[in-house]
Amino acid sequence: MTGKRNTGATGRKVQADRFVEATPAPLTLSEIQDRLQRAILNGDDAVxxxxxxxxRTTRQTLFGVYRNAYVGRLVDILQSDYQLTCDYCGADYFREQARAYVGAHPSHTQNARWYGVRFPEFLKASDGHAAHPELAEIALIEKTVADAFDAPDAPVLGFEGLAGYAPEQWGQLCFAPHPSVTRLDLATNAFALWKALKDDDETLPEVSKLDVPEHIVIWRHDTAPMVRVMGAEETMMWTEACRGVRFDGLCEMVATFDDPDTAAVRAAGYLQGWLTSHMLTTVTLAGSSKKKRAAKDVERKAPSHGRKKTVPQSGIA
Amino acid sequence: MSLTKVDQSASALRPAEHLHSARPPYLGFGLGLRPQHYTDILEGNPAVDWFEVISENYMVPGGQPLRMLDKIRDRYPIVMHGVSLSIASTSPFDETYLAGLKSLAERTEPKFVSDHLCWTGVHGVNLHDLLPIPYTREALDHVVSRVQYVQDYLQRPIALENVSTYVQFGHSEMTEWDFIAEMTKRTGCWLVFDVNNVFVSAFNHEYDPHTFINGIPADRVVQFHLAGHEHNMTHIIDTHDALVPEGVWDLYRAAVKRFGPVSTIIERDDHIPPLAELVSELNMARGIAQEMLPELAVKAAS
Incomplete structure (x- = not known):
């Protein structure tokens, strides 16, 4: 049973008339919402x-506004979140992949900011990944930069945070990473490609698969996301530091990695870099539960957690 | 099926203590806050009286968005306007979302908090659209109970905005404006009157937009939205991405005449122009309001 078409010549029928022309047995609000959602997601025309x-026109045309908007809006969200990935592979291919993602992943988030978080995984699992493994990694870098951009605020540990410790206590110090820091291990030269895209270089580097993974670290310095390559030794020390290994243990590990005579200097150098880059948030004396923080809190309050989001402007450290 | 009067008996009313708070203040002429304008706002001194922020843009863990919001709220009155409350959904509220909204409101201390009279999805899905409802007594009871729940949760009255719609349901029992009038009467909620949305829906559903204006309780409207749209001849699509067209300005005149001085913004959601262009468009709204309400012109000049 279908609704009666309003063919009023004037196009300005009295509102009450239209309700008299009503259609089949009234549905509950819940039933209407079920039908309407199915119509948008699955193309079911029952609604x-x-x-x-x-x-002037049919209900198919009018309802089509909602149908067309759904996929288009989510694809636009992905394109906005993954601008460099789109630049790399071209809008046609990107939007094809984005439409497939939308089809496979109805949104379950109240905030469009999080809709595309699984897009890099999706690209990695796609048919095109074998031929272009760098694409998913470029997307992963973009996602991680965005995550650093609005990651939780936390105090930043600087040199002054270590001032209260005597030199003999340094070996017992344990460091905690700032919540904005993420390390990625890349199997391609996606970082060089991402950087060239970000810098709007005229030519991109040749794509290459790497024999050993390239480690990069992404974090937020003040309000700006930062990205840099992290060497193998520093990556090892960072990973162990994040696990809570105390500084003297870190130095021993560094000593086994390369020249033991300069291990303490190298470890101190890495630590200095983390402190000056705002990659750490707290220091704890092993065996003590007391944490030392930087003097200033970055934010006065830590809140709990659109249509439009800010595109992060990231830096290369 | 004929038009049915909704229940207007006193027993249908449900007063609550926190709903006796005063009407939100008149804020003047503002803009929707967009990240593209942060620098111009903070480094310049634009002729903007206040800003409306999209709540979800700041419901993030930390970083620049919240830092910018703090800076701007230090200088300007702020109103929070959400897109995902889904007040008319028949699925349970997302409690995490509500907690985030409350947390942001406590942090930001907006002049008021608003969202839309619509639903955005059911069964845990968010379609990221402002979807229409049938105007039935059942839907009204449902929306009223949800508004009361949210107001109790947030401990403040909320404001709800009429959305642009493209379809009408055959089994609606009342007009949109009767629905809205009864909703505000039974819940004490305020109304955001989107002039463009009324224009769009009136065209799409072939009613006189002035009837809509006259059907809304004048004392409940606390904000006007002004925006543009895309005219497809057989129907209009609300895009909020263009200049306010003449027909919407005309309707704005009628709205100002009926509702009096109401806080007003230009709401541009896409194709965001430079701030100066929006300020210029905002000045048109200011001029029309002063033309319709001479007391505003006197106040502005003093």
């Missing part, structure tokens, strides 16, 4: 029985 034409 058309419950809506009206206007005098």
């Amino acid at each position: 058309l029985d419950n809506i009206l034409d206007n005098s």
Whole structure:
């Protein structure tokens, strides 16, 4: 049973008339919402029985506004979140992949900011990944930069945070990473490609698969996301530091990695870099539960957690 | 099926203590806050009286968005406007979302908090659209109970905005404006009157937008939205991405005449122009309001 078409010549029928022309048995609000959502997600036309034409066009056309908007809006969100990935592979291919993602992943988030978080994984699992493994990694870098951009605020540990410790206590110090820091291990030269895209270089580097992974670290310095390559030794020390290994243990590990005579100097150098880059948040004396923080809190309050989001402007450290 | 009067008996009313708070203040002429304008706002001194922020843009863990919001709220009155409350959904509220909204409101201390009279999805899905409802007594009871829940949760009255719609349901029992009038009467909620949305829906559903204006309780409207749209001849699509067209300005005149001085913004969601262009468009709104309400012109000059 379908609704009666409103063919009023004037196009300005009295509102009450239209309700008299109503359609089939009334549905509950819940039933209407089920039907309407199915119509948008699955193309089920049952809801058309419950809506009206206007005098100028059909209910199919009118309802089509919602149908067309759904995929288009989510694809736009992905394109906004993954601008460099789109630049790399071209809008046609990107939007094809984005439409496939939308089809496979209805949104379950109240905030469009998080809709595309699984897009890099999706690209990695796609048919095109074998031929272009760098694409998913470029997307992963973009996602991680965005995550650093609005990651939780936390105090930043600087040199002054270590001032209260005597030299003999330094070996017992344990460091905690700032919540904005993420380390990625890349199997391609995606970082060089991402950087060239970000810098709007005229030519991109040749794509290459790497024999050993390239480690990069992404974090937020003040309000700006930062990205840099992290060497193998520093990556090892960073990973162990994040696990809570105390500084003397870190120095021993560094000593086994390369020249033991300069291990303490190298470890101190890495630590200095982390402190000056705002990559750490707290220091704890092993065996003590007391944490030392930087003097200033970055934010006065830590909140709990659109249509439009800010595109992070990231830096290369 | 004929038009049915909704229940207007006193027993249908449900007063609550926190709803006796005063009407939100008149804020003047503002803009929707967009990240593209942060620098111009903070480094310049634009002729903007206040800003409306999209709540979800700041419901993030930390970083620059919240830092910018703090800076701007230090200088300007702020109103929070959400897009994902889904007040008319028949699925349970997302409690995490509500907690985030409350947390942001406590941090930001907005002049008021608003969202839309619509639903955005059911069964845990968010379609990221402002979807229409049938105007039935059942839907009204449902929305009223949800508004009351949210207001109790947030401990403040909320404001709800009429959305642009493209379809009408055959089994609606009342007009949109009767629905809205009864909703605000039974919940004490305020109304955001989107002039463009009324223009769009009136065209799409072939009613006189002035009837809509006259059907809304004048004392409940606390904000006007002004925006543009895309005209497809057989129907209009609300895009909020263009200049306010003449027909919407005309309707704004009628709205100002009926509702009096109401806080007003230009709401541009896409194709965001330079701030100066929006300020210029905002000045048109200011001029029309002063033309319709001479007391505003006197106040502005003093």
